[in-house]
Amino acid sequence: MTWILVIIGIFRFAAPVAFAAIGETISEKSGLINIGIEGIMMMAAFTAALVSEVTGSPWLGLAAGAGGGLVMGDIQSGFVIRLAADQIVVGMGLNLLGIGLSRTLYRIRWGGADAIVQVPELPDFGGWADPVVLTLPFVAWGAHWLIFKSRWGLAARAAGEYPEAAESAGFSVQMIRFKAHLLGALLAGVGGAYLSLGISGSFSEELTAGRGFVAIALVTFGRWKPMGVLGAALLIGAAEQLQFWLQGLGLGVPHQLFGALPYVLALAVLAASVQRTRAPQALAQPYIKVK
Amino acid sequence: MKEALLVLAAGAGLALLLVLTLAAFGQDVGTSLRLLADGAFGDKYGIGRTAVRACPLILCALGLTVAWRAGMYNIGGEGQYLTGAVAGGFIYQVVSGVGPVVFHVVGLLGAAAAGAGLAWFAGWLEVKRGVQVVISTILMNFIVLKLVEWLVRGPLQEPNGLLPTSERLSREMMLARPDPQTDFHIGIWVVPIAILATWFWLYRTRAGFLNRAVGENQHAVRAAGQKPAHLRLRAMMISGALCGLAGGIDYMGWAGQISDGFSQEWGFIAIPVALLGALNPFGVAAAGVYFAALFAGSKELERFSQLDSSVVLVVQAAAVLGIVWAASWMKNRQQGGSE
Incomplete structure (x- = not known):
């Protein structure tokens, strides 16, 4: 029975970053790289915590977190799609916005930076079956179907590889990228909301702790395939669990080094494999419609 | 003339954004601006506070400028900054007996070299292995952060082994402070030199021209018989060196010790x-x-x-x-x- 709990634990720790990374995969497949996930997750985590506290309903909180992610994504899409601005510059701007805004509003709402805030948490049935975590494999599978099996996915992949071809086949590259981007922001919002409502039951200034950046790396690690990305996220989750486990054993093993392990692993895998797996050709290139 | 207008417009825009942001959070704008100005320039303490913060900000931003201008999206300023500080900490353990001047010179050179080395590796991963610098530098930031957490509880820990921090530098071993009451220290003089040097290099040398050219159009650079990969690796090394230098200066001039929250x-x-x-x-x-x-x-x-x-x-x-x-x-x- 314990090994089931271990697996559930891995899924729980992996869930926030997995949702965000699966969303980023959809976005990147259409040619948009979103560096602003960290900011989106922070903002979503804050909105979720706030709404959950005010209404007393974690489910409304979850919806609000997803909505917060959507709003952030919508702002971003105005810059990267409509104005065809540099995606990395805008993404960094969005990070600052999400991090700065959530921290400032947190101070105004709950007082000092050291305030410990408890908000209503999402329930887990039978003590382990967390509904959000249970949907994770289905979300990954759904993303896989959307990208690789559906007609829209074919057009989205074309927009990410060779946007001119997609446009001349009668698709609107801007509209495809807009939808893909919003879907990515929505999933990042769910990931952020799950951090505050599912894992910590609170909000703090360091809640996301760089998970939004890890999500971007995971997409490359998982080779732009939702199932691969989920696997990569679970690997990171397992390494995190291992870290706590070793810490608990008190063997005098420097557990901080195990904290670095997932990132070293990700970097090593990328260095060993990236040339054999191609990124979408038009990734991070602004698309300007020829009139 | 047109440029001067743009600069003026940008300055006015920044001031306006500050006012709007303060107002948006429901603050009394006049009072808040006065508090901000007092804290930043009100007295010698304020000026010192501003100067020590401008130092890492400008040095790291100069470094990022060189890399981004060459088309390398270095997000790893954080990791390179920390690496510089850590290099300073190790050099202290070796040369602390020799005296402050040797420590400062060797320490800062070592800090710059360490930052350059880390950034070079990220650049190498991109030009040789096809791993984008954006991704690798993000990962390296986490790796360095975790390494620092371990180092200050391991090889870099203070001799008593009680606190998770490196040994505190004595006042003689720190970069000198003309007025010990303020944060201002002589390491900050590196900043104006770095600004001028970076400008001169970027706009008045052939190497700097090529650095900007490879960011604009690498095919043109290649057609001119230059190797884009070499130019980009050089840009990353300069970038990392400036970020590492910032970390070294902050360690020796401001913080005096390395701990989890150093950066x-x-x-x-x-x-x-x-x-x-x-x-x-x-x-x-x-x-x-x-x-x-x-x-x-x-x-x-x-x-x-x-x-x-x-x-x-x-x-x-x-x-x-x-x-x-x-x-x-x-x-x-x-x-x-x-x-």
Whole structure:
């Protein structure tokens, strides 16, 4: 029975970053790289915590977190799609916005930076079956179907590889990228909301702790395939669990080094494999419609 | 003339964004601005506070400028900054007996070299292995952060082995402070030198020209018989060296010891500073001083209102997005294109 709990634990720790990374995969497949996930997750985590506290309903909180992610994504899409601005510059701007805004509003709402805030948490049935975590494999599978099996996915992949071809086949590259981007922001919002409502039951200034950046790396690690990305996220989750486990054993093993392990692993895998797996050709290139 | 107008407009825009942000959070704008100004420039302490913050911000932003100008999106300023500080810490363990001058010279050179080495590795991964610098430097930031957490409890820990921090530098071993009551230290003089040197290198040397050219159009550079990969690796090394140097200076001049919270995200916050400075060394200097003053001033704001330095990030975000918007608006107008 314990090994089931271990697996559930891995899924729980992996869930926030997995949702965000699966969303980023959809976005990147259409040619948009979103560096602003960290900011989106922070903002979503804050909105979720706030709404959950005010209404007393974690489910409304979850919806609000997803909505917060959507709003952030919508702002971003105005810059990267409509104005065809540099995606990395805008993404960094969005990070600052999400991090700065959530921290400032947190101070105004709950007082000092050291305030410990408890908000209503999402329930887990039978003590382990967390509904959000249970949907994770289905979300990954759904993303896989959307990208690789559906007609829209074919057009989205074309927009990410060779946007001119997609446009001349009668698709609107801007509209495809807009939808893909919003879907990515929505999933990042769910990931952020799950951090505050599912894992910590609170909000703090360091809640996301760089998970939004890890999500971007995971997409490359998982080779732009939702199932691969989920696997990569679970690997990171397992390494995190291992870290706590070793810490608990008190063997005098420097557990901080195990904290670095997932990132070293990700970097090593990328260095060993990236040339054999191609990124979408038009990734991070602004698309300007020829009139 | 036109450039002067643009600079003026940018300055006015930044000031306006600050006012709007403060107002948006329901603050009394006049009082808040006075608190910010007091905290940043009100007395010698304030000026010292601003100066020590401008130092890492500007040095890291200069470094990022060199890399981004060559088309290398170095996000790893944070990791390179920390690596520089750690190199300083190890060099202290070796040469602490020799005296402060040797320690400062060797330590700062070592800090720059360590930052350069880390950035070089990220560049190498891109040009040889096809791993984008954006991704690898993000990962390296985490790796370095975790390594520092371990080092200050392991090889770098203070001799008593009690606290998770490195040995505290004695006053003689720190970079000298002309007025011991303020934070200002002589290491800050590196900043104006670095600004001028970076500008001269970028705009007045062949190497700097090629650095900008490879970012604009690598095919043209290749056609001219240059190797884009070499140019980009060089850009990354210079970038990392400046970030590492910033870490070394902060260790020897400001913090005096390395601990978990050594970097207050300077390498990360330097990214908008570089962008708002339009990736031009003088622009970077101006943006760096402005935001350093806001961060220093927010110490005062924190005591008397609900806001703290986080609000500066919101101003930075608004400024970055505002500049992106203004740039595309101007581009549209120049092309006479209709939206």
